[in-house]
Amino acid sequence: MSWVTELIDLYEINSDKIGVIEYRGEMPYVLLPPFHTTVTAQITVTIDQDGNFMNAEPVDLNDKLTIIPVTEKSGSRTAGKEPHPLCDNLRYLAGDYTQYYKDDGICHELYISQLKEWVESEYCHEKVRAIYLYLKKNTLLSDLVDKKIIKLDEQNQIDDKENIQGIVQTKAFVRFIIRSSNSDLFELKTDECWKDRTLQDCYINYVRSREKEKGLCYLTGNMEAISYLHSKKIRNEGDGAKLISSNDSQNFTYRGRFVSKEEAFAVGNETSQKIHNALKWIIRKQGTFFDTLAVVTWESNRLCMPRWNVDTEMITSEYAWNDEEPEEETISDGNAVTAEKFYRALRGYGKKVDNTSAMILLGFDAATPGRLSMVEEMTLDSARYLENIKKWHESCNWIHEKWKGKERIEFSGMVGVKDVAEILFGIESKGGLAIADANGKKMYAEVARRLIPCIWNGTEIPHDYVNRAVLKASNPLTYKDRKNWERVLTLACSLVKKDRKDRKERKKEEWNVALDKNQKDRNYLYGRLLAVADRIEYRTYDDGDKARVTNAKRYMSTFSQRPFETWKVIEENIQPYMNKLGIAERRFYENLLNDIYELFEVDSFKDNKKLDGLYLLGFHSQAYDLKLKKEDPQEKEEEE
Template identity: 40%
Template sequence: MNWVSSLCALYDANAERAGKAEMWKGKSLVLFPVGYDTMEAQIEIHIDQEGNYLGARILEKEEAETLVPYPESRTSGIKALPLFDSLAYVAGDLSEAVTFYFPDAKNEKERQRKLVRLKESFPLYLADLKVWCESPFSHPKVKAIYRYVAKQTVAGDLIGSQVLGADENGIVSDKVKIQKASLDKAFVRFRVFMNDELLPEDILGDPNNAYDSAVWLDRTVQSSFIDYYLSTFQTTDLCYLTGEHMPRAKTHPLKIRGKWDTKAKLISANDDANFTYRGRFNTKDKETGYNEALSIGYVTSQKAHNALKWIIRRQGFSRDGVCIVAWENALRDLPDFYASAADILSRVTEEAGNEAEFEFEEESLPEEDEGDVPETNYASAAKFNAALDGYASKLSGISKMVVLALDSATPGRLAMTYYKELEASRYLKNLRLWHDSCAWKHEYIQDKKLKVYEGMVSLREIALAVYGTEQGEDNNSQLKLAKNSDNKAPLLVAVFERLRPCIIDGGAIPRDMVRAAVLKASNPLAYKAKFHYNKVLHIACSMVKRLYWEKLQRKESEGVILGMELDKTNRDRSYLYGRMLAVAERVERATYEKGETRITNAERYMQAFSRSPFRTWNVIWKNLQPYLAKLNPASREYYKNLLSGEITGLFKYKDRVSNEALDGKYLIGYDCQRTDLKRWPKEQSAPVGAILSPEETDEDYDDGEGEEPR
């Protein structure tokens, strides 16, 4: 199937939802009927079924979104919408009741031209509405609206109800705005109160909202318009996307990614001047020339675009230029490939009735406490795999997954940058493989508390860690990406584009991205908040682990499975040097006063250490002596034995003295050793942070201080 067929199938499978407002995650969601779109209304007019004015009110922003018949995209010129429209079209007495200055007009000639357009708008709107009312597809509520607007008293009624107020000079003019909209562009919707005698069960049992005064929610009005509008097409043509004969589409819907997306189109070929070569045409006629190269059916276009809008608003990710949406053909709930393991687990928790949510946009950072390892709400890899097993148990044998990505290079053009269909079971298998092969312990903040989960972070967090910078001061600092003039983050788009095949198709992780992550994690001085550095470090460890896992799958000599726990038998040079760096950092930090956050020598020299470990270690070791001297004898002996005995003893001599740069495994050794040392007080007899008591002196304990462990 192609993407249009997939979207049309999605629309048809959910056709009973079309035009029905549903609540989804606290927001109203509507699958647009064919020929419909939404507009932000500023004014609501109430009339009865005879077309008599009852009242009006100004709408608040949160209730302004209105489902309206919108058969063709309105660009320039005078073109009325079939039912609801702005005051310039709906109010026939607007130019007489209101004084128009047109403050944006450059001169009097332009002002007069705008005034002529204003006067020509209403007759066009009324004529189109009359044709609908006189057609076999008319509707009582539409007729009521026609009878009311035909009286040409809309502006006068609104002035009488004080919806249109006077300015400081007592004149009703276009200088007065309605909810920030200029007066002639204020959008109007109607409520029609029918005189039907109804019982409560009649209203509650009506799935089509036929008894609702809100005309925009009445599905019988929607069906009336669809039947009427399709009857206005004079000819049919072959739809190249479905192979069926149907009325052809001249223009295609806008606002695909959101109501803010007012210009970008997926399909556009109706320009008649200065266009690029599109083949040899028989004619350049505006009405027929656009379909000589390709003909797309109107219903096909509407279904595909409306289904795409609906699924993006329902479960899509749209941020900083990235627009991704994935769905299962029966709309079974499946985890998002771009989400973190914690987010996937949180959705399972919500389904089970727990309303706790995971948050990754930290508002305030936790207190810095190097020894604080979160014990509560620890989400293990086993829990994550159990969650995926739960998703898999709900799938059928024909369950398919569709993944689609959109992007726009210019405001007027939208491109589909990725489309893939695959079996839902394979999708879950590859998702599990991604999180298993990248599994590391990652931290997040919830209710101002530090919590931990195993797995992989979201793609957005990877982008922030690899390409972001820390911005802000103290506890308000955040990791942010650079944005361009269009307020997009190109590096976020690049991360989504490049890592998507790794997750969905099981492809190789980009090595340059892994190198960039290692370089970021090797520079702790770039981060003021320890939380941010730890996040960058752990993400780098995840990516390094994935890289060496892939090498193992390809049976390369360097391939290895790197565990999250400290491996005391690992003789890899980089891994061992990472362990040594972690011990040096721990020794110095153990001598700090409570609350002291001064940078350690190990952190200060970390970048140089990763490039030239043997030479830099001599500097770190020499600077470490005063801190070793402050420890009590038992702690001092433990650390020196750890360095000179356990770790150094695992080195091959040529690896130990080599000044070759370390690879990413040194971060794995560094983080694993740090974690192991944090647990040491609970598992060993001597306290890690013990400092010499007042009665102890260096003479009481001679351990050959100053000698570098070999």
């Protein structure tokens, strides 16, 4: 199935949510009916069913999203004068607008003439008639002035310096509430025009009754009214970029291939409405934003699925746990509890999936303010999607830390996509790592684009990302906060681990957080030596010395380039610290160093060539192993 068909199906299967305003945090969103759009209103006017003014007030800041009917042209209005059918700004609605502001009054004439046609049709609604009766009195602006909603200047004209909720007064958008005197009717229908489904249905039928010529929709193959003006506001309410546009009649981008735009592309009006409305709804409901790139995924059977872009701990915590015990116990290096919950969560998701469902991913970005491009499009069987999510977190599995609220937690798995971008391309800011530069934030979108194939299709990790992570992890002195460098180090370990497993020349190597005491790889062993040297010096620090940088970290960059030569310097520098240790602890570290030396081949130890990223795995695994050791060296010795 194509992405167009998936969006139409998404619209149809969620038809029960049409017109229902929901919230994602504090952000409202709605699945729009056909021929409707959303606006941000500033003024609410209340009238009765006979068109008599009752009240006016500024819109509640938490209830600004307003559903309004639109025409084909008004929905794409920018600088034109095409009026909306029912609700609009003051220039269109107020018959007395010219008394308070210099204007030709044409906008109001167009609006009231258009509204009259709807009122006189068989698809008129009582709320539409009430609004028409009120606006025909030409008292809207004077009523708003009396209620002190609109402020005038000394010349008794609308004051351009004043605004309503950040919008210039002359451009304030007005919506209506119609109070009914019939108590039974009040219980059946809502007074707010923007929430009344019966009003929306009346307008939909009214538009359909006025459709004349029909043509072939290139997307569905159905005969329906064709539209060449398509919706905007796709990624957010302020998004002016369009996904489908054919108004380039001067530059003729289709010249040489087609005579007219009709030959190039034709989309049915309702088909376009359903596609765009479904897309707007699902993006606001569960889309993820990477700077200007909006990526959205959904499951065709409306199942809740693990998010592709978050870390392992987040997938685990978001799963709706039940009382069932896991079918089998999963053992993982590092943090076994987190790993077990992660696999249990994936099994739980998998139990709900059938053979007919699919996961769809769409990504949209704008190269220019007016044109939106679909830059990513993927469809996977839901079971395959779950398997690939599992492989991604397994192949990158390492020990990571993060803040959750005010608590620092440790988890086994992989960090999220935004974390990867911030660690690889961010700088230290407010105690963490972030991409602060406005131009640099484009890297969020770039990282997401390049990691999507790795996560969704299991392709190799970009090798330049691996190299960048290794280079940054090898320079701890560039970070003021040790915790920030440790985030870089653990990400580098994850990427190196996946890279060495995926590349054919590596013969699918498997590396784990658990220390491999029998590994004889030169890079791994040199990393272990560096970790031991770092630990020896750190063990001698007092509480006031914790911020000091050890010799191991100070020489780490040089060590990664010339290990044999640099190790001699580090080894000499740790001797005074070794002498500060107690006899039992000193003996423990001396034995550990000797054990590592014995694993080296003589030639490989003396080889001074550059280390590859594997030395970071050896460094972190050894450091993590020492961190977990009991602090009493006597107990360690007895265990041995």
